[in-house]
Amino acid sequence: MAAPKKSVAKESGQEKADGSHEPLEFTREQELTALRDMLLIRRFEEKAGQLYGMGAIGGFCHLYIGQEAIVVGMQMALKKGDQVITGYRDHGHMLACGMEAKGVMAELTGRHGGYSKGKGGSMHMFSKEKNFFGGHGIVGAQVSLGTGLAFANRYRGNDFVSLAYFGDGASNQGQVYESFNMAELWKLPVIYVIENNRYAMGTSVTRSSAQTDFSKRGISFNIPGEQVDGMDVRAVKAAGDKAVQWCREGKGPFILEMQTYRYRGHSMSDPAKYRTREEVDKVRHDQDPIEQVRNRLLAAKMSEQELKAIDAEVREIVNAAADFAQHDPEPDASELYTDIYR
Amino acid sequence: MPIQVLMPALSPTMEKGNLSKWLKKEGEAIKSGDVIAEIETDKATMEVEATDEGTLGKILIPEGSQDVAVNTPIATILADGESAADLGKPSAPAKQEKAAGSAPAAEAKAEAPASSREEKKSPSAPKAVAEPDPEVPEGTEMVTMTIREALRDAMAEEMRRDPDVFIMGEEVAEYQGAYKVSQGLLQEFGAKRVIDTPITEHGFAGIGVGAAMAGLKPIVEFMTFNFAMQAMDQIINSAAKTLYMSGGQMGCSIVFRGPNGAAARVAAQHSQDYSAWYSQVPGLKVVAPFSAADYKGLLKAAIRDPNPVIFLENEMLYGHSGEVPKLDDYVIPLGKARIVRTGGHVTIVSWSNGMSYALKAADELAKEGIEAEVIDLRTLRPMDTDTIVASVKKTGRAVTVEEGWQQNGVGAEIAARIMEHAFDYLDAPVARVSGKDVPMPYAANLEKLALPSVAEVVEAAKAVCYR
Numbered sequence: 001m002a003a004p005k006k007s008v009a010k011e012s013g014q015e016k017a018d019g020s021h022e023p024l025e026f027t028r029e030q031e032l033t034a035l036r037d038m039l040l041i042r043r044f045e046e047k048a049g050q051l052y053g054m055g056a057i058g059g060f061c062h063l064y065i066g067q068e069a070i071v072v073g074m075q076m077a078l079k080k081g082d083q084v085i086t087g088y089r090d091h092g093h094m095l096a097c098g099m100e101a102k103g104v105m106a107e108l109t110g111r112h113g114g115y116s117k118g119k120g121g122s123m124h125m126f127s128k129e130k131n132f133f134g135g136h137g138i139v140g141a142q143v144s145l146g147t148g149l150a151f152a153n154r155y156r157g158n159d160f161v162s163l164a165y166f167g168d169g170a171s172n173q174g175q176v177y178e179s180f181n182m183a184e185l186w187k188l189p190v191i192y193v194i195e196n197n198r199y200a201m202g203t204s205v206t207r208s209s210a211q212t213d214f215s216k217r218g219i220s221f222n223i224p225g226e227q228v229d230g231m232d233v234r235a236v237k238a239a240g241d242k243a244v245q246w247c248r249e250g251k252g253p254f255i256l257e258m259q260t261y262r263y264r265g266h267s268m269s270d271p272a273k274y275r276t277r278e279e280v281d282k283v284r285h286d287q288d289p290i291e292q293v294r295n296r297l298l299a300a301k302m303s304e305q306e307l308k309a310i311d312a313e314v315r316e317i318v319n320a321a322a323d324f325a326q327h328d329p330e331p332d333a334s335e336l337y338t339d340i341y342r
Numbered sequence: 343m344p345i346q347v348l349m350p351a352l353s354p355t356m357e358k359g360n361l362s363k364w365l366k367k368e369g370e371a372i373k374s375g376d377v378i379a380e381i382e383t384d385k386a387t388m389e390v391e392a393t394d395e396g397t398l399g400k401i402l403i404p405e406g407s408q409d410v411a412v413n414t415p416i417a418t419i420l421a422d423g424e425s426a427a428d429l430g431k432p433s434a435p436a437k438q439e440k441a442a443g444s445a446p447a448a449e450a451k452a453e454a455p456a457s458s459r460e461e462k463k464s465p466s467a468p469k470a471v472a473e474p475d476p477e478v479p480e481g482t483e484m485v486t487m488t489i490r491e492a493l494r495d496a497m498a499e500e501m502r503r504d505p506d507v508f509i510m511g512e513e514v515a516e517y518q519g520a521y522k523v524s525q526g527l528l529q530e531f532g533a534k535r536v537i538d539t540p541i542t543e544h545g546f547a548g549i550g551v552g553a554a555m556a557g558l559k560p561i562v563e564f565m566t567f568n569f570a571m572q573a574m575d576q577i578i579n580s581a582a583k584t585l586y587m588s589g590g591q592m593g594c595s596i597v598f599r600g601p602n603g604a605a606a607r608v609a610a611q612h613s614q615d616y617s618a619w620y621s622q623v624p625g626l627k628v629v630a631p632f633s634a635a636d637y638k639g640l641l642k643a644a645i646r647d648p649n650p651v652i653f654l655e656n657e658m659l660y661g662h663s664g665e666v667p668k669l670d671d672y673v674i675p676l677g678k679a680r681i682v683r684t685g686g687h688v689t690i691v692s693w694s695n696g697m698s699y700a701l702k703a704a705d706e707l708a709k710e711g712i713e714a715e716v717i718d719l720r721t722l723r724p725m726d727t728d729t730i731v732a733s734v735k736k737t738g739r740a741v742t743v744e745e746g747w748q749q750n751g752v753g754a755e756i757a758a759r760i761m762e763h764a765f766d767y768l769d770a771p772v773a774r775v776s777g778k779d780v781p782m783p784y785a786a787n788l789e790k791l792a793l794p795s796v797a798e799v800v801e802a803a804k805a806v807c808y809r
Contacts, residue, residue: 083556136419137579141576155553
């Protein structure tokens with residue numbers, strides 16, 4: 001397994017090409033926010049995995065464990081009013097957007113209190129209030145849709161930015177390039193965040209992609225791109241800041257390839273035979289995004305006690321969400337025929 | 343032997359045009375490729391190039407002539423050694439001149455010049471004796487306009503009314519529309535709201551849906567619905583289903599519109615009726631009008647509708663004229679059929695260009711003493727079952743007419759609904775007239791056979807009347 005080739009934040013984050021400096025170090029407050037938000041996703045996903053095993057969650061369930069630094073770091077670069085859209089591995093994105101764990105978990109269990117009243121499930125959730133536009137089950141569709149969100153921002157003349165997340169697998173879909181073309185042609189404020197977790201379901205990037213440097217996928221459209229160490233939340237935030245600024249200044253789209261890794265299978269039903277246990281363990285041991293922050297905080301004299309308190313707080317939220325999700329009623333039968341037209 | 347120059351067809355559906363200008367005089371020498379005249383249709387002005395060498399012998403149709411039918415001899419060209427005296431002699435086989443113009447993109451994709459047999463294929467729209475639409479007050483002034491103009495006016499009115507409405511698609515702006523439906527919109531509303539897209543249906547359909555999710559009201563024009571197959575995923579999976587999947591939080595107000603169904607002589611990939619495809623999908627509304635007034639009123643309603651609407655137009659009808667009420671805001675609610683002709687013997691249900699056959703057939707049937715009630719469905723989803731059932735309860739007989747394929751077609755759905763709601767009133771099984779179960783052939787004779795005909799509708803109506 002190759003380690004991420006380079007980290008923009010590590011190499012050029014401190015000293016950019018133009019000589020200016022970007023802050024790479026987080027303040028203690030930022031470290032704590034990042035730790036808490038990543039832990040919430042990690043514990044939420046572990047619980048979702050448990051509930052799936054118990055049969056409380058049905059269908060497909062794609063866990064985000066290992067990739068937490070990406071959505072947390074990117075969210076720290078956004079402002080209220082910016083939009084987020086992603087594919088089916090979406091639980092982390094929703095929590096990072098500030099959607100409630102209860103509503104997300106209850107959607108996973110198909111209950112009335114879920115964000116979509118139980119009608120969407122794991123892959124299809126939305127929150128107008130939090131500017132989260134889904135949750136899309138068709139690989140690559142969110143790229144055109146996210147470009148459309150950016151189109152609306154430009155049409156309205158505001159300075160909001162849309163984030164379209166997709167994976168290394170979706171990067172090979174045709175509509176991604178149709179969108180790249182129009183986004184650059186019309187200078188749309190969209191950041192394409194490619195979460196390269198090295199496997200499109202069971203197919204590694206080297207077996208599926210002629211160009212495995214995804215930051216270069218926009219070259220023929222003149223869209224700038226960068227590779228980012230997606231396991232380091234500070235690097236993600238620094239790259240996010242840069243891309244957001246690019247978009248807000250009206251310069252058009254930006255591509256960020258986040259080099260990351262998913263610890264679990266593609267979905268709950270994936271035995272992950274296409275990679276070795278050693279490969280997974282090595283990433284967990286060497287690069288875990290949460291451990292990185294914990295270690296820095298410990299080095300900065302934060303006590304184990306304080307860190308445990310954060311973990312306990314997060315576990316309480318997740319347990320409450322799981323409890324709610326298992327006891328909330330299923331949607332009323334009358335909901336079958338609602339929300340088809342408005 | 344002098345060569346005749348014929349009025350060329352500039353598009354598969356052109357039937358006539360105006361000869362606006364002669365650029366060569368009688369007696370002037372002509373080389374192949376010279377522009378000899380300008381002709382004009384309601385869509386475009388095109389130049390006529392000579393394909394032969396010689397001298398312009400006689401101008402048969404003077405400039406300024408209106409409505410010159412395609413294939414009419416417009417001039418003669420004398421070959422070397424011939425003189426005006428030869429003009430009396432029988433002419434060489436007529437040659438249709440090549441039209442060169444400013445339509446390369448549309449030609450490439452949809453409008454390759456073809457010969458002009460189409461008028462034989464599709465019965466011209468008969469002047470329907472329409473019952474007044476209940477929405478139009480007595481004494482309202484009526485304006486005659488083409489369906490193309492009715493569509494344009496509907497979009498322009500809605501764009502004036504709501505700044506969130508915009509149109510995007512291939513050639514909608516600078517080219518003024520591949521079929522000239524968006525003529526003048528760029529000039530009035532500017533490039534921000536009238537947006538030329540690259541040829542990239544999947545991508546721009548998705549961008550349209552995304553913009554609609556963010557609250558804008560896009561009109562997405564497909565040059566034809568055949569190309570919307572590329573965008574099917576975004577239309578069905580994103581546009582139609584999101585409201586449901588979000589528990590009612592997030593939907594999209596968007597219109598997908600463009601020509602649907604058989605054009606003329608463009609063969610299987612460019613001639614297909616998608617009525618049944620889209621009308622199967624919950625979450626979509628599907629509109630397929632026939633008359634100019636309905637095109638206008640229903641498109642306005644479609645643009646205002648908070649749901650995704652598939653607005654199926656018909657290229658064969660774009661140039662047809664009809665009366666449109668002169669009202670400030672003529673909006674026809676979606677989901678209501680219209681009884682275009684009343685009768686007590688048999689109900690004929692159709693929509694879009696199928697109405698051409700239905701109305702012609704009703705005229706024929708009347709001559710034989712069979713009074714047909716003709717229903718224009720106008721909206722396919724939601725379907726106005728009540729109007730169909732009420733009529734069938736009166737007539738006891740029904741025939742459906744569609745250009746699309748029969749299997750799982752809209753006619754099959756209508757027949758099932760009649761069976762479910764009016765079985766006891768039926769005096770005969772419902773008959774379906776439809777396009778044949780084949781890809782659309784190119785050859786003129788085969789194309790004609792593949793489409794429904796007036797004769798087939800007459801035959802079906804007589805059969806259900808046991809005549």
